Amino acid sequence: MAVNRVPLLAGNWKMNLDHLQAIAFVQKLAWTLKDASHDFDAAEVAVFPPFTDLRSVQTLVAADKLSIAFGAQDLSMHDSGAYTGEISGAFLAQLDCTYVIIGHSERRTLHAEDDTVVAAKTAAAVKHGLVPVVCVGETAEDLEKHGPSAVPVAQLRTALEGLDAGADIVVAYEPVWAIGSGQAATPDQAEQVAAALRDVVREILGDEAATRTRILYGGSVKSSNIAGFMREPNVDGALIGGASLDVNEFSSIVRFQKHVGV
Ligand code: 13P
Numbered sequence: 001m002a003v004n005r006v007p008l009l010a011g012n013w014k015m016n017l018d019h020l021q022a023i024a025f026v027q028k029l030a031w032t033l034k035d036a037s038h039d040f041d042a043a044e045v046a047v048f049p050p051f052t053d054l055r056s057v058q059t060l061v062a063a064d065k066l067s068i069a070f071g072a073q074d075l076s077m078h079d080s081g082a083y084t085g086e087i088s089g090a091f092l093a094q095l096d097c098t099y100v101i102i103g104h105s106e107r108r109t110l111h112a113e114d115d116t117v118v119a120a121k122t123a124a125a126v127k128h129g130l131v132p133v134v135c136v137g138e139t140a141e142d143l144e145k146h147g148p149s150a151v152p153v154a155q156l157r158t159a160l161e162g163l164d165a166g167a168d169i170v171v172a173y174e175p176v177w178a179i180g181s182g183q184a185a186t187p188d189q190a191e192q193v194a195a196a197l198r199d200v201v202r203e204i205l206g207d208e209a210a211t212r213t214r215i216l217y218g219g220s221v222k223s224s225n226i227a228g229f230m231r232e233p234n235v236d237g238a239l240i241g242g243a244s245l246d247v248n249e250f251s252s253i254v255r256f257q258k259h260v261g262v
Helices: 019-035 051-063 089-094 104-112 115-127 140-146 150-161 185-203 209-213 226-230 247-254 256-260
Strands: 008-012 042-047 068-072 097-101 131-136 171-172 213-220 238-239
Touching: 008 171, 008 213, 008 247, 019 042, 019 051, 019 068, 019 247, 042 097, 051 068, 089 097, 089 115, 097 115, 115 131, 115 150, 131 150, 140 150, 171 185, 185 209, 185 213, 185 226, 226 238, 226 256, 238 247, 247 256
Parallel strands: 008 042, 008 238, 042 068, 068 097, 097 131, 131 171, 171 213, 213 238
Antiparallel strands: none
């Protein structure tokens, strides 16, 4: 983590927690972090609930003035129209979403989203004033065939093509083999790929963007391994799945600065 970038600890709930559970969860998360005197300016917290929870989370965050950001897990590449089941970035912006996850490996695999779709969705997010959290990562097979960086680098290059240099984005490196497997990458592996991804941001969006863009690691992150990742200069936070569904565990990850000595 570099000093000039505020770390982002982001919880991707995937298809978990309905809107009532979401309210209870976010309330408890806010209390837990407040009780622990968490400095929200020193480490940003964000949650990514299912679409159906977003209005409830928005209302709670606004009413209680919580310093917890939120976003959606996907969006349509289109603005509006005959796209049954799709959600426009314009709707997400109206719900005060700051972020939107794009190109998660589960969407790439289960919904056949390729790099072109991911690029169109990234552009749509930026167009609607949302910060895309662009996910890239290699499978175990890619890793064996091409090494760790080649596939994520190619994925990111396509996703960023056509964006303006001023675009506000977040990149998440999530090796597919590490997601939900309990087998996280090593901090060294994460750093190596994060550095390569930062070079892609520099090549396409320029130096300023490369310096300010946060690059997250995701894949079996827990409170017991976050420390190692956050010590790496090019890793600026984490995208957390399973461990983000437990308030105490997620809070502990968010408070990594208190227990890792960085
Ligand atoms: P896990 O933290 O459960 O491995 O999931 C990572 C992930 O896919 C976050 O987007």
